[in-house]
Amino acid sequence: MYQSVLVTGASSGIGEATAIHLAHKGFRVFAAARSLDKLMTLSGLGGGRITPLAMDVTDEASIAAGLAEISDGGGALYGLVNNAGVSVMGPVEEVPAADWRRQYETNVFGLVNVTRAVLPQMRAAGRGRIINIGSVAGRIAAPFQGAYASSKHAVEGLSDSLRREMGPHGVKVSLIRPGFINTPFGAQEQDELERYTGGAYAEQINIFKAWHAKGHPNAVGPIVIAEAVHHALTAKHPHSRYTAPAKFLGLLAMRNLLPSAIVDRVLERVIGLAGVGKKPTIK
Numbered sequence: 001m002y003q004s005v006l007v008t009g010a011s012s013g014i015g016e017a018t019a020i021h022l023a024h025k026g027f028r029v030f031a032a033a034r035s036l037d038k039l040m041t042l043s044g045l046g047g048g049r050i051t052p053l054a055m056d057v058t059d060e061a062s063i064a065a066g067l068a069e070i071s072d073g074g075g076a077l078y079g080l081v082n083n084a085g086v087s088v089m090g091p092v093e094e095v096p097a098a099d100w101r102r103q104y105e106t107n108v109f110g111l112v113n114v115t116r117a118v119l120p121q122m123r124a125a126g127r128g129r130i131i132n133i134g135s136v137a138g139r140i141a142a143p144f145q146g147a148y149a150s151s152k153h154a155v156e157g158l159s160d161s162l163r164r165e166m167g168p169h170g171v172k173v174s175l176i177r178p179g180f181i182n183t184p185f186g187a188q189e190q191d192e193l194e195r196y197t198g199g200a201y202a203e204q205i206n207i208f209k210a211w212h213a214k215g216h217p218n219a220v221g222p223i224v225i226a227e228a229v230h231h232a233l234t235a236k237h238p239h240s241r242y243t244a245p246a247k248f249l250g251l252l253a254m255r256n257l258l259p260s261a262i263v264d265r266v267l268e269r270v271i272g273l274a275g276v277g278k279k280p281t282i283k
């Protein structure tokens with residue numbers, strides 16, 4: 001019998017690649033997103049082991065209905081991949097309150113909603129795997145990423161607590177930190193940044209946007225994350241954290257080892273923001 005895994009946010013990018021990869025590896029995959037239409041192409045893939053599922057992670061009734069559909073199909077969930085996410089970009093000052101809430105509703109509360117809904121069955125079974133998709137931005141926050149990076153910092157803390165709570169119950173929790181990955185996410189972030197190109201932070205935003213535009217299309221594809229998810233689901237002792245691609249480990253080491261003032265200067269230089277917006281000294 002194949003083990004069942006629920007992947008949220010599977011209509012595109014990392015979630016889609018993960019659903020296909022896991023199905024090829026023999027898992028029975030429930031691939032969830034808000035609209036079934038966008039998921040239909042998946043149903044013929046992965047040896048027929050992918051079942052599309054309508055599920056909005058911000059809506060508890062929709063999660064309950066999705067989970068009921070899974071149990072009607074027979075079998076408890078072995079794994080949950082909390083992947084659904086959106087990115088709200090822009091200056092902390094200018095991003096409207098509704099967008100801050102939208103960011104947290106999906107990336108934080110949505111992840112919590114789905115996790116809370118599957119935990120009773122995993123705890124009862126005395127086994128299970130939960131894999132949260134965080135971000136390198138959950139450890140190192142660039143400017144104009146305040147909403148997104150803080151939501152992923154929350155996922156870091158939540159993953160640590162949950163791992164320590166669920167260990168005694170046989171449920172293993174891993175966090176995966178993607179760096180830049182070539183998915184539609186990058187274009188969505190560009191659209192977000194575009195909204196602020198004429199505002200009070202125009203000069204900085206335009207430089208940041210140009211730097212960001214180079215990052216995503218040149219990035220690796222989502223299979224590197226799908227492989228990390230597979231490891232977290234199948235290894236006897238999964239890592240508590242995975243960072244992929246590996247080149248981002250250097251950035252995280254810098255963040256951990258160097259004083260913040262130096263990290264700030266390095267980021268400014270990398271992005272092209274060094275000296276930008278500095279007021280001339282009055283003598």
Ligand SMILES: NC(=O)c1ccc[n+]([C@@H]2O[C@H](COP(=O)([O-])OP(=O)(O)OC[C@H]3O[C@@H](n4cnc5c(N)ncnc54)[C@H](OP(=O)(O)O)[C@@H]3O)[C@@H](O)[C@H]2O)c1
Nearest residue numbers: 009011012013014033034056057084085135180181183185
């Ligand atoms: N790409 C990167 O460079 C990168 C880097 C670091 C971390 N990540 C993280 O990786 C995850 C996936 O990103 P991606 O690059 O694959 O982006 P993507 O291609 O834009 O996919 C995002 C997925 O999330 C789903 N989604 C959004 N809101 C949802 C909701 N309320 N309920 C259910 N599903 C929802 C979308 O489906 P529908 O709109 O069809 O519902 C879509 O399937 C995110 O958590 C993101 O923060 C990505």
